[in-house]
Amino acid sequence: MATTCGLRTLKNEPGSTSLTTEAPAAQGGDVPYTLSLTMDIYSPSSIQSVESNCPLTPLEFVSQDKTQAKASLTSGHKFDRDVELLLYYSQPHLPTAILEAGRPAAESGSLMGDTVAMLTFYPEIQAEKSSLMTSSGEFIFLVDRSGSMDCPMEGNGGNQTRIGSARDTLVLLLKSLPLGCYFNIYGFGSEYESFFPESVEYTQTTMETALQKVKSMQADLGGTEILPPLQNIYSKPCLPSHPRQLFVFTDGEVGNTKDVIKLVKKHADTHRCFTFGIGEGASSALVNGMAEGGCGHPQFITGAERMQPKVMQSLQFALNPAAKDITVKWNIPAEVSVTPLSPPVNVLFNFKRVIQYFQLRAQSASSISGSVSLHYIVEDKAVENKININLQPKTDSSMLFHRLGARKAILALEEKVTEGDDKSVRERAIDLSIQSGVSSSYTAFIGVNTANKEPVQGPLQQRHIAARSLFGKCFSQRSFAHCGGYPLMGCQMMAPMACQMSLQSNFMNTSLINSSLELCDMGTYLTSLVLTPMEKHQDPLLELIDLQKADGSWDLQQSLASILGKQEEEVVKASPGKPELSSVWATVLAVLWLHGHKAESKDEWQFVATKAMAWIKAQSGFDLTEFVAAGNSFLGLQVKL
Numbered sequence: 001m002a003t004t005c006g007l008r009t010l011k012n013e014p015g016s017t018s019l020t021t022e023a024p025a026a027q028g029g030d031v032p033y034t035l036s037l038t039m040d041i042y043s044p045s046s047i048q049s050v051e052s053n054c055p056l057t058p059l060e061f062v063s064q065d066k067t068q069a070k071a072s073l074t075s076g077h078k079f080d081r082d083v084e085l086l087l088y089y090s091q092p093h094l095p096t097a098i099l100e101a102g103r104p105a106a107e108s109g110s111l112m113g114d115t116v117a118m119l120t121f122y123p124e125i126q127a128e129k130s131s132l133m134t135s136s137g138e139f140i141f142l143v144d145r146s147g148s149m150d151c152p153m154e155g156n157g158g159n160q161t162r163i164g165s166a167r168d169t170l171v172l173l174l175k176s177l178p179l180g181c182y183f184n185i186y187g188f189g190s191e192y193e194s195f196f197p198e199s200v201e202y203t204q205t206t207m208e209t210a211l212q213k214v215k216s217m218q219a220d221l222g223g224t225e226i227l228p229p230l231q232n233i234y235s236k237p238c239l240p241s242h243p244r245q246l247f248v249f250t251d252g253e254v255g256n257t258k259d260v261i262k263l264v265k266k267h268a269d270t271h272r273c274f275t276f277g278i279g280e281g282a283s284s285a286l287v288n289g290m291a292e293g294g295c296g297h298p299q300f301i302t303g304a305e306r307m308q309p310k311v312m313q314s315l316q317f318a319l320n321p322a323a324k325d326i327t328v329k330w331n332i333p334a335e336v337s338v339t340p341l342s343p344p345v346n347v348l349f350n351f352k353r354v355i356q357y358f359q360l361r362a363q364s365a366s367s368i369s370g371s372v373s374l375h376y377i378v379e380d381k382a383v384e385n386k387i388n389i390n391l392q393p394k395t396d397s398s399m400l401f402h403r404l405g406a407r408k409a410i411l412a413l414e415e416k417v418t419e420g421d422d423k424s425v426r427e428r429a430i431d432l433s434i435q436s437g438v439s440s441s442y443t444a445f446i447g448v449n450t451a452n453k454e455p456v457q458g459p460l461q462q463r464h465i466a467a468r469s470l471f472g473k474c475f476s477q478r479s480f481a482h483c484g485g486y487p488l489m490g491c492q493m494m495a496p497m498a499c500q501m502s503l504q505s506n507f508m509n510t511s512l513i514n515s516s517l518e519l520c521d522m523g524t525y526l527t528s529l530v531l532t533p534m535e536k537h538q539d540p541l542l543e544l545i546d547l548q549k550a551d552g553s554w555d556l557q558q559s560l561a562s563i564l565g566k567q568e569e570e571v572v573k574a575s576p577g578k579p580e581l582s583s584v585w586a587t588v589l590a591v592l593w594l595h596g597h598k599a600e601s602k603d604e605w606q607f608v609a610t611k612a613m614a615w616i617k618a619q620s621g622f623d624l625t626e627f628v629a630a631g632n633s634f635l636g637l638q639v640k641l
Helices: 162-176 204-215 227-235 257-266 284-293 307-319 400-418 423-436 496-509 540-547 558-563 568-574 579-597 599-618 624-635
Strands: 003-009 020-026 038-042 047-052 068-072 085-089 096-100 115-121 138-144 182-188 192-194 244-250 271-278 298-301 324-331 337-340 354-361 368-378 381-391 443-449 460-465 516-520 526-530
Touching: 038 047, 047 068, 096 381, 096 400, 115 368, 115 381, 115 400, 138 162, 138 227, 162 204, 162 244, 162 271, 162 307, 162 540, 162 599, 182 204, 182 227, 192 227, 227 257, 244 284, 244 307, 257 284, 271 284, 271 307, 284 298, 298 307, 307 599, 354 400, 400 423, 423 443, 540 558, 540 579, 540 599, 558 568, 558 579, 568 579, 568 624, 579 599, 579 624
Parallel strands: 020 460, 138 182, 138 244, 244 271, 271 298
Antiparallel strands: 003 443, 038 068, 047 085, 096 115, 115 354, 182 192, 324 368, 337 354, 368 381, 516 526
16 A cells, blocks of 8 residues: 655644654664665756765766756665765855746645745845944853763764764854954753853953953853843843854754744844754754744854854854844746745845745746845945846746745745734644645644555654664763763663663763763773863963964963964064064964964954954054064964964
């Protein structure tokens, strides 16, 4: 009997019983099915290459202009991890429009019967580099300090923990902030605490105070409760002429995601919220929802990725001026009606893609010509991004863009229902869901017999699939008196999966009670792990940045000379200026070293260097060209500043 999946409205009645029955768990390769994945790729822009974290077959182009291609996962892939694809275009910032024809058999005027347009814009919102370092603002960093932040950054057990990476990132952020701004740092778990009672002005003194606290910061605040610190932050009035920028770091999820997002959205007029999901366990609903609700940008850091580049990209977004009065305007024949499927655009960032979906209805047009433009205002200057349209809608049996547009519309409608709109909004969401085959909060997939179109009878079967453990090891009973209130009696004797699952559910909200932990790798051996208050990193880039002062300068000292591979006496002797210009000489050398030895990490230190150059140019009594030439000669470099 052939089956397919259809959408039906389901009601959750109080006291209802489970619709599933237990089935034996699938063990290591013993499954009654195989899986494969083939990607058909088509784009209005030429495709340059496709990369993946999983092995792919060679990319096959199916059109001469390289706008259509095909790739597949190699045979034998076990689907034991997320499949990530990176698609590279020949012209990545080219605004594009794709029109997809409706289904011929669908009712005219319905979503699936009309044409759907997907528009992609890449707005250019830039500010002068010099103005970035004199920008005003209030920067608040909200950092998850729950127990799970002590897990390694990498899934394979890397050395640096998530809290360690967060500490390094906060050091970089504190060094990159512009003079004249205000800042504060919060840590949250089952409770929360802040470095300062109120946001403080960014000075050398406040920066040093914050750095001391950052370097001793631990994952010691229990569970993950983000709503109370947010309420505390929003209870404090915004500072005049200092727009609030909130940076949130978390590796988990919360039970009140909707309440958190609602609170962030309520204050979106006075702040922007930038979020960072750390590790595979970070809630995408929370991270994406807070960023979208707070007119910010979400980032996810997984596997061996470094946190710092993504955080600095968001700082770049935060320092750039905000776009206002954002609208999309159509210039097409009057007989074509346009219905938005996506919610209105409320935030734009420099060269950050904006995708919008629209339903187009035309009585007789076989092709649509005209233009569509994205309009906005930046620093009192009107900007227009225009796409010319002269396209015949393409037919695609998958109805991909219709379904993507439906998903956007359904999410927006569900949000309106949450905010208390009438029943017609809910009914519209259900109608779109059933039309498009995209699930919603009010519908679900069920098995349908393709022969008679009737639902498959009998209970569904639930099969347990072994999942990768977050820890990969379990902590022995001797290391803990309890774990989330449950004694770990005989943990070493438990079945591996049961032991891991018990730890995942109970360990996350429990603080460590010993500084030295014994680990058991499924009972095969014992080893010792000593937790130190601060992980000592040997990254010379972070060490150099740690030495920078709040105004952007460096003092001439042995710790700086060591990073440069020199002795302090050598550095002093090579200076082309007077002794009172030692800080200028040290700062020039530091900037040259960044350009000459850490060019591949420029996205991490760009603000550090920009602030340093602004400080250098504000000094007097020396020739910058002479200092740069002497510095290049001393360090064996050929850098132009």
